[in-house]
Amino acid sequence: MTDQRVVGLDLAGSENRPTGLCFLRNRKVITKLAYGDGEILEEIVSFNPSVVAIDAPLSLPAGKNLNSQYCIRKCDEELRKFGIRFFPINFAGMRKLTERGIRLKKILEEKGIEAIETYPGAFYDLMGLPRPKKRRVVGQVLRALTKKFNLEVEGVRERLSFHELDSIVCALVGLLYLKGESICLGDPKEGLMILPRPPKENRKS
Numbered sequence: 001m002t003d004q005r006v007v008g009l010d011l012a013g014s015e016n017r018p019t020g021l022c023f024l025r026n027r028k029v030i031t032k033l034a035y036g037d038g039e040i041l042e043e044i045v046s047f048n049p050s051v052v053a054i055d056a057p058l059s060l061p062a063g064k065n066l067n068s069q070y071c072i073r074k075c076d077e078e079l080r081k082f083g084i085r086f087f088p089i090n091f092a093g094m095r096k097l098t099e100r101g102i103r104l105k106k107i108l109e110e111k112g113i114e115a116i117e118t119y120p121g122a123f124y125d126l127m128g129l130p131r132p133k134k135r136r137v138v139g140q141v142l143r144a145l146t147k148k149f150n151l152e153v154e155g156v157r158e159r160l161s162f163h164e165l166d167s168i169v170c171a172l173v174g175l176l177y178l179k180g181e182s183i184c185l186g187d188p189k190e191g192l193m194i195l196p197r198p199p200k201e202n203r204k205s
Contacts, residue, residue, distance in 0.1 A: 003025070003026065004024075004025065004026055004050060004175065004178060005023075005024070005025045005047060005048060005049040005050055006024045006025075006049050006050060006051055006052075006053065006171045006174035006175050006178065007021065007022065007023060007024070007043075007044050007047055007049040007051075007052045007053070007171060007174070008020075008021070008022035008024065008052075008053050008055075008166075008167040008168060008169065008170030008171025008172070008173070008174060009021060009022075009040070009044075009052055009053065009054045009055065009056075009104075009167060009170055010055045010120065010163045010164070010166035010167040010170060011054055011055055011056040011097065011100060011101055011104070012035075012097070012163070013093045013094070013095075013096035013097035013100060014096060015035055015036045015037060016035065017035070018033040018034070018035060018161070018163050019033065019034050019035065019040060019163065020033060020161065020162075020163030020164045020165070020166055020167035021033070021034055021040065021043055021044075021164075021167055022164065022167035022168045022170065022171040023043075023047050023049075023171075024168075024171040024172070024174070024175060027149070027150055027151055027152055028151075028152045028154060029151050029152065029153045029154060029168060029171070030154050031153075031160070031164040031167055031168060032164070033161065033163060033164065037100075037103075037104065037107075040104070041104070041107060041108070044108065044113065045111060045113070049113065049174075050114070050174075050178055051113075051114045051115070051116060051174045051177060051178060052108055052113060052114070052115045052116070052174065053115075053116050053117075053118045053170040053171060053173045053174035053177065053194065054101055054104070054105070054115055054116070054117055054118065054170065055118060055119060055120050055166055055167075055169075055170050056097050056098065056100065056101030056104075056117065057073075057089040057094070057097065057098040057101055057102075057117065057191075058101045058102055058105045058115065058116075058117040058191060059073065059102065059117070059190060059191025060073070060089070060098070060102075060191075061073045061190065062187070062189065062190045066089065066090045066095050066098065066099070067090070068090065071088050071089055071090035072088055072089075073089070073186060073187075073190055073191060074185075074186045074187045074190055075117075075185040075186025075187075075190075075191060075192060075193040076088070076089075076186075076193075078185040078186065078193075079119075079122060079185065079193070082122070082125070082126065083125075084119075084121065084122045084125050084126075085121065086119065086121065086122075101117070116173075116174065116177060116192070116194045117191065117192065117193050117194065118169075118170050118173040118174075118193065118194050118195060119193060119195065120166040120169040120170060122193075122195050123169045123172075123173060123195060123196055124141070124169070126195060126196055126198035127196060127198065127199070128199070129141055129144060129145075132162060132165055135159070138159075138160055138161075138162065138165050139160070141165060142160060142165060142168070145168060145169070145172065149172055149175075151168075153168075172196070173194055173195065173196060174194075176196050176197070177194050181196070181197055182194050182195060182196055182197060183195050183196070183197050183198075
């Protein structure tokens with residue numbers, strides 16, 4: 001069996017807030033929280049993943065910057081076709097998150113590690129799962145993911161954080177991406193968003 005290693009990163013906009021990290025290796029899952037860029041990068045590099053799937057915008061609209069009034073990428077526009085809610089990348093705290101995501105992607109690529117953008121909110125919607133906005137839903141969603149993807153979750157506390165759950169989702173998208181079972185939204189020249197291929201029963205007509 002091929003040794004598939006994927007990191008899922010639920011990135012925070014600030015180094016003062018927790019970032020969720022998921023290390024997925026051949027269906028075995030370990031999660032943790034980290035803060036600074038240095039700590040995050042050290043964890044990723046030491047794991048040596050094939051891909052890092054990040055919950056953060058990793059590109060800007062072609063020919064625009066974060067000060068542009070209409071700061072929507074093609075991948076964002078395509079999200080709307082699925083009826084998926086999202087925040088524009090120049091909206092409030094999204095600015096810092098976008099800047100941090102782009103910076104980390106560049107560093108990872110310089111180290112020879114592929115980084116892809118994903119969005120857990122879209123994952124939940126496409127897979128017909130509730131977005132875990134309440135604590136009791138976290139356990140419900142984790143059990144559903146564990147069963148569907150045959151995961152072995154190690155070292156997870158009973159009260160798994162929202163950040164860690166989203167990082168697991170990111171890692172699963174990375175795994176589906178490596179297996180060719182994902183979809184790509186957007187323009188390669190501008191930036192792509194990778195999402196799971198939705199089950200037929202969950203696709204909108």
